[in-house]
Amino acid sequence: MELRDYLRILRRRWMLVLSSTLIVVAVAAVYTFTVTPMYQSTAKLFISSSADGGETVSGAFQGAQFSQQQVTSYADFVKDADLAAVVIKDLGLSMTPGGLKEHVTATVTPNTVIIALQAQDASPARAQAIAQGYAVALADQIRTVETPVGETEPLVRPSVNSDATLPTTPVSPQPVRNLGLALVLGLLLGVGLAVARELLDTTVKSVDDVRETTDAPLLGAIGFDSQIRSQPLVTSLSSHAPRAEAFRVLRTNLQFVDIDATTKVFVVTSALPGEGKTTTSVNLAITLAQAGQKTLLIECDLRRPKAAVALEVDNSVGVTTVLLGKVSFDDALQEHTGTGLAVLASGAVPPNPAELLQSRAMADLLEHAKDRFDTIIIDAPPLLPVTDAALLASQADGAIVVAAHGRTTREQLAQAGERLQQVDAAQVGVVLNMTPARRGQGYGYGYGYGYGYGYAPSDTSEAKASTRRRSRGTQASE
Structure with a gap:
């Protein structure tokens, strides 16, 4: 993936990145x-040897070297439970040796004979007492260990070089x-989740997704409208409404499909x-009729x-009644009020739809429709x-395939x-619904007239050339 791919993911999944960061910071x-x-x-x-104060320089050096070699071993005494028990007894603490050891550490300053004892506790005074108690107890233990049998003087002389301080913060x-660490971790987690979700998400969401999936071009993109259930038709919208403008763009793009044909027949499916194929076919047919084209919706x-x-x-008379010969084609036609769109409803639902649609009667119906209309839109399953x-x-x-944004997968x-x-059959193109x-999706535009959303192919000339290269009967681009 390139940098622009990551930027695109961040623009698309910024809510996931933000929420992940906020959760980690909150925790x-x-x-x-x-x-x-x-x-x-x-x-x-401070650990010194008995030779540190010797009569010669070499004796002092050997004593200091001996102390440096031993000091690391003395620091390990802090891990002994016996030493912890001594401190607990001296200070009268209500703790176990194992619990006390967890709060005390010993470190040796490199190239020195100094052991630093750190004690942590919820009480500043108790932390000071434990650190001082450990220093005294450790010094006593070192003297005991380093005193040879039969001798009274140890080989080394430990001393508390710096008393424990009372912490204030x-x-x-x-x-x-x-x-700060939570912020960085949250951002990394959010970006990781965004990239993982993007890689696992196989739904169609952009022009690139369509291009990678099919050779058919993207004819248009219809924006999501929360009012579509109550206002499914573009006739109920303002002429400058984004959804109405999107269908006009789709209508314009269809003009470049099979431009030499006198009558065009398109199947709208998904x-x-x-995925919105019926709403798309109905509104596309209405938009074509509003442009003055003799349009039939079947x-x-x-x-x-x-x-x-x-x-x-009325749905009681339509395709099935015409195919069965009960009503003539002309008598079954209805006109949608206000748009001049001719409509041939489905009629009664038959038990064998596939057989009816591939019958000779259906072929005759389409031929008869071609003689009367400029454009025929077929709403199909x-x-x-x-x-x-x-x-x-x-x-x-050919067929116009409707794909739902973020719902239809590339495989589907x-x-x-x-x-x-x-x-x-030819695939005329794809409509992303x-x-x-x-902004930032690759199919929006605005040009200062209040149109909040619409679509125009990124390379219109390419779309025109593509459709001209394709003849009827071969697979066309959408």
Whole structure:
């Protein structure tokens, strides 16, 4: 991954990074301001040998060298439980030797004969007493160990070089250090989680995702609208509404698909249900009709028809009744009020939708429709669960596949394209639906007229050239 990829991830997942950082800092703050403060006191022992004051310089040097060699061993005495027991007895502490040892450490200053004893406790006075008590007890133990049998003088002379001090400020916790480390750790954790989630997230979210998944171009992006359930049609929106503008952009891009055809037939489908293909097909058809094109919307989702309900037209007569010969094509047509859009509803739900859609009667219906309309939009079922959309696409100029932003996976979009290839149907393009209305996604724009969201391909000339290179019957880009 390049630097720009990481920056893109941070822009997309900044909430995850921020929340992770805040959680880690909050945990560190709770720990820092609730843990019992600990105070540390230090006492120092100076170790000298009996030869340090010898008559010759060489004797003094040998004595100092001997003390340096032994001083590390003396520091290890601090770990002995017997020494801790002596300190507990002398100070009258209500602690166990094991518990006391955990609060005392001994360090040797390099190239010296000084042992520093540090004692930590919640009480400053007790920390001072423990450090001083350990220094005295350790000096006594060293004298005992270093006194040869039968002798009264030890080989070394330990002495308390620096008495234990009374601490005034706690050594732990350290708020600045703890919160600083928590901030760094939280940022690293947040970035790591963001990158991991991005790598594990296989949903389609950008133009690059579409390009990496299919050869079909991105024809448009429809922004997410929380009011879509109450206002599914663009006719209920302001003419400058972002969703209305997005469908006008989609309408414009469709003009470059198969530009030599006098009549265009497009199947609008999706990989799976719930990705907005019916809303897209209905609003696309309305937008085409508003532009003055003779447009027909055919509801061919004979399993779960919803287009007629959205347009508020009668669904009792439609595709199935025409295919069965009960009603003529012209009599089954309805007009959507206010837009001039011709609508052929689904009719009664049949038990065998796939057989009806690949029948000769359906082919005749489409041929008859081509004679009367400039553009025909067919609302079809999803591609992956059933074969209906693929069968219809093979009889049309191609299919427009609707993919839901952050919901449709790249694998599902690729499989949808493969379904179309299996029946030699062209994939006209992809429409990215439910896109978030924020900048930095690669498909938003603004030009000072109040349009908050829309889409235009990043390389329109490339899209035009691509569609011109593709002929009817071959796979087209979306």
